Amino acid sequence: MKRISDIATIGFALFAMFFGAGNLLLPPFIGVQVGNHVWITILAFGLTGILLPFMGILSVTHSGDSFQDLGTRIHKNLVPVLGTIIMICIGPLIAIPRTAATTFEVGILSSFPESNPIWTSIAFFVVTWLFSIVPSKVVDLVGNILTPLLLVLLTILLVVGIVNPIELPKEGELSTMGSFTLGFTEGYQTLDVLASVIFAGIIITAAKSKGYNSLKEKNKVVIAAGALAAICLLFIYGGLIYLGASSGVHNPDIKRSELLIHISQSLLGQYGTIAIALSIALACLTTAIALTSAVGTFFSNLTKGKLSYKFLVTACCIVSGVLSITGVDNIIQFAYPPLAFVYPIVITLVLFVVIFGRFVKSRLPYIGALIASTIVAVLNLLKILGVWDEQQLSALNHIPFFDYELGWVVPAFVGFITLLLVEKMRGKKL
Template identity: 55%
Template sequence: MSSKKILDGLTIGFALFAMFFGAGNLILPPFLGLNAGADWWSSISGFTLTAILAPFLGILAVLFSGDSFTDLGARINKTLAIVLATLIMLSIGPLVAIPRTAATTFEVGVLSIFPDFNPIWSSILFFAIVLALSISPSKVVDIIGKYLTPLLLVLLTVLVVAGILNPLDTSLLDTHSNQEAFFHGFAEGYQTMDVLASVIFASIIITAAIAKGYTTVQEKTKITIIAGLVAMFCLLFIYGGLVYLGATSGYPMGAHIKRTDLLLHISNGLLGTTGTYALALCIALACLTTAIALTCAVGTFFSQLSRGFLSYRIIVVITCLVSGYLAVNGVDEIISYAFPFLAFIYPITLTLVLYMVVFGRIVKRKAPFVAAILASAVIAALELIAHLSNVFSQKATDPTVWINTQQNIQGFLNSIPLYEYNLPWLLPSAVSFIIVFVVGVLFFKKEE
């Protein structure tokens, strides 16, 4: 392998890491470690599947289909692809990811320096900057991204190494154990939203590869895989380290643990006040850069989707207003309301990615893929209804209807194989895919 290809792979790989590493990627792993205790390795394993491996497969799914998510969507159904892309953009945009960056900036960056600062003013200032740089993109974003990512990576590495060499408290490793750590890690991986982002970010990575001279399918595939492995290694190191830091944090267990407070406790305990300030500043800048990039992506997507009926600038303004309003709720509140929505869309996206990577090159018909996606959507919808029924039953004057609905649906879901592993969609989607594929082979000779 030539030195140029290695250098290009490292460059694109670090860029991919920078795009994936946002607010959720930083605050979720320590919380997993705290809950896992002695089983922190199991927690990392589950988290790795949904937060590292699955996003890499998302990149490959787009690569095997073309150069963008549009090409991937064309392999199934254009209407279905537009609906799915819209849900993904709302998830990584104004409903979840963008407000979470602002909330993380406030709780980790601002409060650690100005404890009495108002969250409303923090949100206003944050999105004023996002709006200014998103409407009129400048070199400021490039400069922040160019210098911030290495600095953030270095600081996190220092934090992880310091925690490994001199852990704050190892008592949980001896006395506390959580047998559900793997499944908890697997489910929490949804919160990073990296699978959703991967099918959007893939076009950026592929475009970068083409710009560096890798134009053939074979060349693009090789350089993308190299870049993906680099990004996966960086993510695994940081995630694994942060999970371990959570398990050895000595933070008091309780019913309502704020993820951001746990992170600040760890950074302050290991690096002191100066280290906490530096980390808080880097996190704030990283979240700001991520918010700007996502806001630009949302503006571009919906402007193109409406064929210019909604201008880019109008969409950016609306995105900032909605995100600013939701950001005031705080990180934990955003994670709480986002979970059912993400739990619905994630299996659908995972189904598309998984089946396209495994069967995309051998199965040319669209129908099997559509069948698998619809099967996953049905299961995900039932889980969403069961969750909402449980929520409504706690608030309703007469909760009988909601309780019965939740119990009936939950009883059905419990009977589905792999439900206990958070994979109830896997078998129904596989059966649907196989049945439709076999029917297509037996009764249809021509390609769709």
């Protein structure tokens, strides 16, 4: 019974860490655009929003106890470079400000139209700071108290929307493949793959603190908790995409926050605003607490204590608070280029360690895969920024799946296999 209880606590905490502002706002907005292509879109969004984050957890458990162990397995300089990029993205630059901005636009502004985002931001980050300042309490607080309430509120909304939809999903403008591509790429905006390799260390530490110290016991608890979080995410994401598709809204230019408010009010009436406000506050607060704690821990360890955990948490809250007042849509629009760059690199690291980690111990093949995916990520970033002309874009589209933003897949595999064969020819031990 104790193990089941511990798995539930850690699993619910992990779900809440993952399920933040983007996770609540993105799926309904995707549903509006895909219309009746709901199932293929849920599959695509689930790949980048659920399966890959779960594999991120696995990649860390296969390598040690933290992202530092995962990165060092490939190269000693990977942790400070890639780790810093990840932490800035999921920390004060994008993810944490987005949680406060979402809380204001959906949770506060709908009920108090004259509210000032500055005061909301201050209050939000004061609470975040208070809960983050003692990192050992984060998992139990989130898993035992905040997440169950969040799940209950969201489940009520989803059940009502599925049983009694506003209207049945209609055929949208996107094709089946277009819907798949949209779901897949929008899954990047959840930031969960990036967060997974960091959150893994938090839940591994939590498992150890509950007495699961052997490698076998620790991995069993962590993997089971990850599976529980994935099941919860699939239910919530799938339901929210369906709510968007059946919302009766067909304007793709609607603000994400306005869409969510429309859905909740249409389904639950006057209580919908209260329910969604509480859901938003809980989802955003739990994620902000976890991310702020992760940022403080990572950079404190990286600087070997020269920058204290408390100082870093405080600085993270201040920077995030300032950026949060720019608004959700502006943050999401700004986030896409850096995420499109870093995501293929992290996905390559995660996938290749999980798939080949037990058989290929040498570092060189993984370095080859990461170099290849980084090159393609740079090319895709330049495409997003509008650097290439039509002729150059046509040439780039000869890279398999490049036009679907999956151009890194084949080059990464070729880079891995090439350097693996080179080492074999040299007679090195794998």
